[in-house]
Amino acid sequence: MIYLHSLGVFTAVVTLLTIFLLLAEKYLADYGICEVSINSGERIFEIDGGGTLLSALSENEIFIPSACGGKGTCGYCKLAILSGGGQVLPTERPYLSRREIRSNLRLACQVKVKEELELHIPEELLNVKLYKSEVSSSRDLTYDIKEVCFSLLEPNQITFRSGQYAQVLAPGPDGEVFRAYSISSPINVSDSVELNVRLIPGGIASTYLHKLKVGDPVTFTGPFGEWRLSEDPESELICVGGGVGMAPMKSIVYSLYHRWPQRVCWFFFGCRGTDDIFYLDEFRELQAKHPNFHLYYALSDMKRGQEWDGEKGFIHLAVDKYLEPGTKRQAFLCGPPLMIEAVTAILHEKGLSNAEIFYDKFD
Amino acid sequence: MSEIHPLVILLAAVLTNNILLSNFLGLCSFLACGKQLDTAFGLGAAVTFVTVCTTIINYLIYHQLLLPMGLEHLQFIIFIAVIAGFVQLVEMVVERFSPSLYYHLGIFLPLITVNCAILGASLFMIIREYSFWQSAAWGLGAGLGWALAICLIAGIQQRLRFSSVPKPLAGLAITMIITGLMALAFMGFTGMAKIQ
Structure with a gap:
């Protein structure tokens, strides 16, 4: 009996307090x-x-x-x-x-x-909109990175600049959350959006995006981001990416060669082992068509039994090795903080100012 | 029930039985906010207000509801619920009517909810079997005592900024030592009045 009383009294007191607070909030927190x-x-x-x-x-x-x-x-x-x-x-x-x-x-x-x-x-x-879309394709790029493509439903067109990102709405344990992902599709494709998503253990949005199947609805807002490609056809571009830092670079490279087939672009991509490599065949195909596209993948941490005849070591070493100082250039960096710091230091040596370097650090 | 005059209890709660310096309750916000005199004063005032009101409410709940029903074991959970609810109310009132105080107290206001001095005041009131007026005086005194202590430490800490404290003692360590010294000084009042 005493348990029942205890429970009753406790519930009654807490309910009264709640009602009182709700009333107070209604009158006190009413700002019209x-x-x-x-x-x-x-x-x-x-x-x-x-x-x-x-x-x-x-x-x-x-x-x-x-x-x-x-x-x-x-x-x-x-x-x-x-x-x-x-x-x-x-x-x-x-x-x-x-x-x-x-x-x-x-x-x-x-x-x-x-x-x-x-x-x-x-x-x-003010131009950012809420997009309703559905998954049109989803494929594995590496063991932990997926390429997910959404076709837009409402509104059905998007305009953005290369290097901008979208915020995907993902259901989490404490309600819905927005997570930012760079758009990897080129800007001339306006009816769909492609993302590269690395699965982070315990990550809310990455787990959600990795589990999506073709036809699933997805909501996102966008585009956001401050990256701006130089419109000057003489200016060279440097893109340095690591891991899923690939996404904005892929958008930049493809958009660039869609509009200016002759422009010079240096693309450096850092990974650990051969199993982290992706999009290499696509880029080689692009390189065959555009001789001014310079492509370097560098492996920093090869496992036993992996073979690679390209660059080895961290990516900033490759940047240092191939770039000649003194040309008008713009650089876009996306990857882990240490990579960004190392590459920025090299780029300063090559004569780039901070205004010409855009970066996105993964924290 | 003890037969001490409420005014004696009030005085004793501030000086001889200062809830912070003799029982070391409410130390967390004391250490966190005792750096700026005006913040300390605001927080002290808020704590005093909440302590008075919650001891009175808790007294009524305990003696009118819990005691007659034989549910004394519920005192902890009910007291905490009352304090939490009351702090919410105070937060709304302050936000509405005094934006500048709200700005200064901002994140510290919710801290009052978990200020053990406030729950301690309610529990001592029960243990020492105070009457209604004694409880009210005790609540007011406990709050004022806490406010006095935090204002004192804030004043000292403001001056401390200009003195060269040995490096290993800088920050929290010297604050703890000063708090200890203050407690020693307040012990000098013991014997003036006895309330337990």
Whole structure:
């Protein structure tokens, strides 16, 4: 009997507290309708106050990049709040530099909408859309990397720049999460999107993407990213990738030769052993058609019994070996942090400035 | 039931039986937030407010509900639930009416939920069999005592920044030593009033 009483009393107290809190929230956290104005009135919407800015924006189909799903741990959802929004919160400080704070940047996932807000969002992000698609193909590239292709359903066209990425919506144990993947298909293909996905043990999105079958529905937002290819046909391109850092490079190389068959491109790809090599045959085919395409794969950690007659050692050594300094160039790097640092140092020696080097570090 | 005047209990809770310096309860937020005097003051005020209110609510729940039904064993879980709920309420009120205080306390407010000094105050009230007014005084005193301690350490730490602390002792270590010294100093008050 005492157990029953205990349980009853405990439930009653907790229920009362909950009801009380819900009532309090209804009256206390009611900030009324707030107006949010974007890019000096270019777009205006009204929303019930109290929620975060990030969710308010996504309800109004403005998709700000966010990899952590609004937990305030990735620092991607930065945007400028020109008026309203209060002071920078302690939870935002670690992700904002002094300069960014001075130019009114905030993390959209931490700012709550409590009053009228005036925002500045780059034009590009306003073009980001939510795409519904279905898997059109999925194949193994290596033992842990898959190439997954989605054909677009709604909207059925996408325009993006090479090197940009999409955020795939994946079901996780604590609700849906967005994860960023670089688009590997060339920009002249506008009705589908291709990704290279490495299976990370325990990874929410990579496990989900690896299990997808042809015909499965997939939702993603995009395109995001700051990479810009030089339009100057004289400028040479350097692409350095490691592992799934292949994806943006494949998009860049194929888009480049689709538009400028004569342009010079140096492509360096680092892997460990021969079982990590992929897309080599496709690139050799491309090389046969375009003599200005220079292709180097380097293996750093070959296992016993593997044979390879190409470059050996880490990829930055190959970059150092083949590039002559003094040409006008632009570089795109994608891979693990150590690779990026090593290659950036070499590129500086070869005369490239930071503005000419674009990179994406895997953290 | 003890026959001590509530005012004596109030004074004793602040000085002779300071919940932080004699029982070492609520040390985590004491160490985390005792660096800036204004933050310490804000947090101290919030803790005082929550302690007073929760001891009163918990007193009523215990004596009106749990004791008559013979459910004293539920005190821990119920007290914690009440404290957690009440902190949520305080957080909403502060966010609504004092954005600047909310900004300063921001992430520390939810910390109050797990401040053991607050649960400790409620439990001591039961153990020492206080009456209603004694409990209220005890809650207020415990909160004020905690606030006093954190304000003192914040003041000391602000000055400490200009002194050259031996490197191995810098940071938390010196704070712990200072807390110990403060506890020793407060022990000097023992004997002025006895409440247990």
